[in-house]
Amino acid sequence: MGRPGVRQAQRTKRARKETPQRSTVSLNGSRPHPASPASPVSRLQHYALWLAALLVGVIALAFDLHQLGGVNVWFDEAFSYVFANRPFGQVWHDMWGPEPNMELYYTLLYGWLRALHLFGLRPTEFWLRLPSAIFAALGAVAVFALGKRLGGWATALIAAMFFILNPLQLYYAQQARSYSMEVFFTTASWYALVAAIETPIALGRPAERDERWGRLVASRWWILYVAMVTLSAYAQLFTALMLAAQVVSFGLALLLPATVIGAWREQAKRAQRPFMLSVLAIGVACLPLLSAALHGGHNAWVGPATFGELGRFFLVSVSDGSWLYLAVIATLSALAIILGLALPALRMNQAWTPTRRTGTKNKRMQIRRSKTHQSARRNRSDAAPADARTAFAILFTFCWLVVPIALSFALTQPFLNAHLFLDRYLVVAIPAFCLLAALGAALLYRLTLAALTSLALGRMRERWLAWGLTAVLGLALLAMALPQAQGYYASADTQGLHTGAPWIEQRYQPGDGIACYPGSWCMLPMTYYLQAESGPAHFDADSPSDNLSLATLAAYGAKHRRIFLIIAVFHPKPGVLPQLIALRRWADTHWKPLGQFTSSHMDYQYIGAFLITSIMIVLYQTGAKT
Secondary structure (H helix, E strand, C coil), rough: CCCCHHHHHHHHHHHHCCEEECCCCCCCCCCCCEEEEHEEEHHHHHHHHHHHHHHHHHHHHHHCCCCCCCCCCCCCHHHHHHCCCCCHHHHHHCCCCCCCCCCCHHHHHHHHHHHHHHHCCCCHHHHHHHHHHHHHHHHHHHHHHHHHHHCHHHHHHHHHHHHHHCCHEEEEEEEECCCHHHHHHHHHHHHHHHHHHHHHCCCCCCCCHHHHHHHHHHHHHHHHHHHHHHHHHCCCHHHHHHHHHHHHHHHHHHCCCCCHCCCCHHHHHHHHHHHHHHHHHHHHHHHHHHHHHHHHHCCCCCCCCCHHHHHHHHHHHHCCCCCHHHHHHHHHHHHHHHHHHHHHHHHCCEEEEEEEECCCCHHHHHHHHHHHHHHHHHHHCCCHHHHHHHHHHHHHHHHHHHHHHHHHHHHHHCEECCCCHHHHHHHHHHHHHHHHHHHHHHHHHHHHHHHHHHCCCCHHHHHHHHHHHHHHHHHHHHHHHHHHHHHHHHCCCCCCHCHHHHHHHHHHCCCCCEEEEEHHHHHHHHHHHHCCCCCCCCCCCCCCCCCHHHHHHHHHHHCCCCCEEEEEEECCCCCHHHHHHHHHHHHHCCEEEEEEEEECCCCCCCCHHHHHHHEEEEEEECCCCC
């Protein structure tokens, strides 16, 4: 008889030999292999993934920071600054009142402005936009991570490249608004959703521990999913349509046959209850937003959506006006949708799979064909892991792209105008477009490899040729995408009110008044620049905040000895020029001009209809005694 400890060790060793090890499903479509999380290869891959993600983040941040302080602040950004640069009680009251959107961003910006003041830094354009640039870089990392999980290294790198160089993404990465924050949280929520659904597939742990460990890991992903969607909703209310896309994609995963998405259909069935509980938890967490949105402001200025605007969104936001680049991206996306969803079914209809012709005898080939035929008949209800993974990834990215655009377009029709079809809202669909095109490029690699395999050139030679052709395609796409980013930097200037702020500061005297036309569109950006100059000039509490008229101008001039009259000409806007001429003539007739500043230019605002063509500032002596 041996010692009890030795017998126990022997039994444990035998049990480990008899227990079947679960295999991991390879993300790039290779053959399943036993998981060995502690192996040197696994650790090397883990470190390589983190290093690549860090490199993607650094490159994205470099693009986002380029000319970050050289682009002028315009109305929306100035509104963010003026809104957050107040006592917190007023900010909190307005967030849950007239401005029920972007609560999370305004809270962050409030703390950020206080931190800048604490360190003695002026809120210049660079520092004001830096949080948005950081979230945009994090969004690029999230796109890379999701691409790696859905399609492998090639998909991740190509998707990250498309996202970093996308002109619409760059535009909002350099805006003091919440859109880059929403993109990051939305992308992270899709990653958490995919990870929560597929966690039991790729654990690679012993069978007796698999179920318990799978529930623990999946529950963490579901918690992260709820947190990311909730944070995204508090950053931007448009997240409601993104949540609808996730519900649609999950429902389709339940309905599609196993011949298309393989084991992921069964995993979606197992995840029905946690998914429903997660959506319920998100709804409960967002109830304060619903109440505030129903009683707060609305985008009544957004007109009904047309098919021309739909085409403009894809042409301008994806390719910056380049039809060739848009055609390439659209072709890759269409290739991913068609082949990615059809390939599993086509593979299952094959009776046998051709083998390599590298000296194999006829008898051995017939035996292999027979075995392949029997295997195909036994597994006819399940798709191959690589094909199922691709179909599952394309299903989710396709819903991510189509559902928000389709819903916002339908809700912004004349008979049901919810004022939602706007480029700044639809920027959350850009990661899906990038991922879908990257999946199409990865499918091209697989098709190229399959075509080279039939030529029997040798395994290594075939793979090198396939990777070479894919690299050529990637470099060609990079060469086509770089001009889009350069085009954005060349035309990102918006409003030119910053040019007149130093002129006012040099001539301002205590008691002077400042009036702006056209109201808040001129007043808010000028308020930002006057405060950024840290000079004495400022708007009074009684400064006209609505559209300036002869009556309001005369009443305001009676309270001040001198007035700076700022006139910003917007183009195009019918009926503006006669009103401006009458306003200027009245002021020249009743007051004495002391000086004038004029800045004429054609600023190009990347997205929007309000363009300033000229700015005129006139200093008047009113003759008032006060």
